[in-house]
Amino acid sequence: METYSYEKSQALFERAVKVIPCGVPGHMSPAVNIPPSAYPIYAARSEGARFWDVDGNEFIDYMCGYGPMILGYGNSVVDEAARRQCEEADLTMCASPKMVELAETLVDMVASMSWAFFAKNGGDVTNYAAMVARSATGRKKMVAIKGGYHGVAPWMQALGHHGVIEEDHTHTLRIPWNDVAAFEQVVAENPGNVAGFIATPYHVPTFYDNELPDPGYWQKIESICRKEGIVLILDDIRHGFRLNMKGSHVHYGFTPDLVCYCKALANGYPISALMGTDAMKNEAAKVFYTGSYWYQAMPMAAALACLEELKRLSAPEWMLKQGGHLFGRMEEMAAGYGFNLKVTGEASMPNVRLTDDPSGMLHQAWCAECTKRGAFFASHHNWFISMAHDDEVVARTLEICDESFQIIKEATEQGRLAS
Ligand SMILES: Cc1ncc(COP(=O)(O)O)c(C=O)c1O
Incomplete structure (x- = not known):
């Protein structure tokens, strides 16, 4: 899979810091998502479970706009x-x-x-x-x-x-x-x-x-x-x-x-x-x-x-079930690569964390690899499921997770990441 780059986001951010305190205040400040180079800063368009940044990169949103999006963008x-x-x-x-x-x-x-x-x-x-x-x-x-x-x-x-x-x-x-x-x-x-x-x-x-x-x-x-x-x-x-x-x-x-x-x-x-x-x-x-x-x-x-x-749509029941399926598969996949993915909270709004490295760097690296391939995962905050996280979205997410597990597995084996 191609990984994303964020030239237009970064150019906008350079303009922003001159006229807005912090450039982007609050929860999408580049200081929040680590490493900042893995994350987009400005969104241009959204639909269903996805948004597109100003560089044209497509993301499945596991933050749901930090929670408000529940039926899908543009419902x-x-x-x-x-x-x-x-x-x-x-x-x-x-x-x-x-x-x-x-x-x-x-x-x-x-x-x-x-x-x-x-x-x-x-x-x-x-x-x-x-x-x-x-x-x-x-x-x-x-x-x-x-x-x-x-x-x-x-x-x-x-x-x-x-x-x-x-x-x-x-x-x-x-x-x-x-x-x-x-x-x-x-x-x-x-x-x-x-x-x-x-x-x-x-x-x-x-x-x-x-x-x-x-x-x-x-x-x-x-x-x-x-x-x-x-x-x-x-x-x-x-x-x-x-x-x-x-x-x-x-x-x-x-x-x-x-x-x-x-x-x-x-x-x-x-x-x-x-x-x-x-x-x-x-x-x-x-x-x-x-x-x-x-x-x-x-x-x-x-x-x-x-x-x-x-x-x-009996939304809470559906999201709890869909989240249970997705995060269950993610845990199994992590175990297949020798990692421990810990899912806590309820499945419609869980916290997801790789526990293998107490410093948190392995988890941050995996979230970053997933984000750069199109599954927006914050590494420090609970995630959210929406009614738009359907089976196609889940299947695509799992493909992205799989490739990202491979990347961090290789990086740990080559000593580029702790585990
Ligand atoms: C549990 C909880 N309470 C209160 C708030 C504050 O909401 P707002 O940011 O809309 O003021 C938040 C925001 O994240 C929250 O998660």
Whole structure:
């Protein structure tokens, strides 16, 4: 197979660094994907499970745009609904009837939730959830998981990040994942002052394996929250609609007070949602929270179409099965070359890692070889499956994996890579 080169991406990046801090800020900054020379920087076109960069290279996207793409790029049902809405009215002075329709649809669909509030980014609604929890309880402390990510607000970023000061973290208490005793301890050490507990359905720390909840973990967390009057916040922004259409809390058998959605809600159109139980509704109404584009109707129409399609296709079940098949084959293939590929988390959104080299360089090299042949694999972050990752896409992916395993096998045998 030919490997890719990225001259046009790199030329654009040279222009970008002169006028944009970091050139490309955020999750596609060339500092993020290692080695940077293996990855494209600018995309030109997308369709189904694939995108094409500005150099004309074709990629199967295993990051799904970092999660939002769930039905495939350019899904005609969603795009048509968005286009129709745009022709009628998008952003106006008033809220759209689509806001009511979308809230009703979500309330009917997501278990135990009786209202929905809409914003744009995931961080908008995790921050709002914390404010609602603080308002509802009159308490200050938020308990979160070490290595858990909930957005870029200073209290949610890791301490030590530039621009984050110690005071931003005064009321954020971090405990390890799956550690019920640590939660009990933190609650005992802050009597009557823990407002909320926030976590993702399962733990997805960057650079590390994913960790599922231990049996009974969520039920024990829920019972402590109920006993202590702590608001239980599920951050379903990344996992949402890839485990269960009724909510990831149904998948793991517990009932949160607030649930945050974003990424896959509208197949790439910008919208996020905070949902809550009846008991939280008046508290949510008291908190002042708004944004310039939050009435935008086009993403709401897109979300309605996206949710209907996901339900019609039994999307989470299909993605879990398809992912199970793909990653099972990948593990077998790695074993055939003498490597250990570790797949953690659920199959619709797993973390995939070659464990043979503790430095991670072998894994980075394999991801890079795959990417340069057309399967975009990040080496530090969980991957995503979409409804467009059909059998043809899976078969092509496995061909790319096979050739890339051969390349790194030869490189390790010749001492060019550790294993
Ligand atoms: C679990 C989780 N919560 C919150 C966020 C923040 O979402 P956004 O980047 O849209 O603000 C993310 C984004 O990756 C996420 O994965």
